[in-house]
Amino acid sequence: MPDRPDVPPELVDRLRGLLRFPECAEEDAWTGVRWRVRRATVAHVFGGEDQLFRVTFRADPQEVQAFEHLGGPYFRTGWGSNVVGVLLDARTDWDEMAELLTDSYCIQAPQVLADAVARPGPAG
Numbered sequence: 001m002p003d004r005p006d007v008p009p010e011l012v013d014r015l016r017g018l019l020r021f022p023e024c025a026e027e028d029a030w031t032g033v034r035w036r037v038r039r040a041t042v043a044h045v046f047g048g049e050d051q052l053f054r055v056t057f058r059a060d061p062q063e064v065q066a067f068e069h070l071g072g073p074y075f076r077t078g079w080g081s082n083v084v085g086v087l088l089d090a091r092t093d094w095d096e097m098a099e100l101l102t103d104s105y106c107i108q109a110p111q112v113l114a115d116a117v118a119r120p121g122p123a124g
Helices: 009-018 061-070 094-108
Strands: 024-028 033-037 040-047 053-058 074-076 083-088
Touching: 009 033, 009 040, 009 094, 033 094, 040 094, 053 094, 061 074, 061 083
Parallel strands: none
Antiparallel strands: 024 033, 033 040, 040 053, 053 083, 074 083
């Protein structure tokens, strides 16, 4: 089995900056790094056997279907009905990533913690 690359520190730092939520803790995962609120995973970044980097997160089931329909850089994982992922590369929209990770946190966090987080609203 090919080795999975370590996630570059600058990529972990960038995600860490987006995941500053109440009780959201960073920890080493079986591969890569994950962020959890209490026992629930909010995001997990890891290197693939193809030497590319991905992050998985939680989304509403309808959004998971939309991401799956969009295709690359989004992908459906093989676990969990509300887990989706995105390939991280030079085209990554970091503003969108901030929104996706905020939504993921709010899905996973207890309501009292989620209520303390400012969520982007619709434009207009």
